[in-house]
Amino acid sequence: MRSTEEIVESLRDALAGVGVVLPSLRVDPVTAASGEPFALVDLGRCNVRTAEQLTEVLRSLPVSEALRARVRQVNREVKSR
Numbered sequence: 001m002r003s004t005e006e007i008v009e010s011l012r013d014a015l016a017g018v019g020v021v022l023p024s025l026r027v028d029p030v031t032a033a034s035g036e037p038f039a040l041v042d043l044g045r046c047n048v049r050t051a052e053q054l055t056e057v058l059r060s061l062p063v064s065e066a067l068r069a070r071v072r073q074v075n076r077e078v079k080s081r
Contacts, residue, residue, distance in 0.1 A: 004027045022054075024044020027042070028041065
């Protein structure tokens with residue numbers, strides 16, 4: 001299993017790949033220090049232009065029923081942990 005830091009870097013890279021930079025993206029320091037196996041990811045704050053870019057990117061992606069089904073499956077798996 002990947003570390004929270006690795007996951008944050010992967011998310012940062014994926015967002016950058018579509019032209020979105022969340023300047024405050026980081027591992028949440030409070031939960032990272034708590035000893036929990038998985039710290040929270042702090043998506044942070046961004047300006048309105050970045051929020052607009054993120055919205056544009058998300059809306060431009062084709063969303064198939066297969067993708068919706070996969071998201072539902074992942075959500076169920078996360079809830080059962």
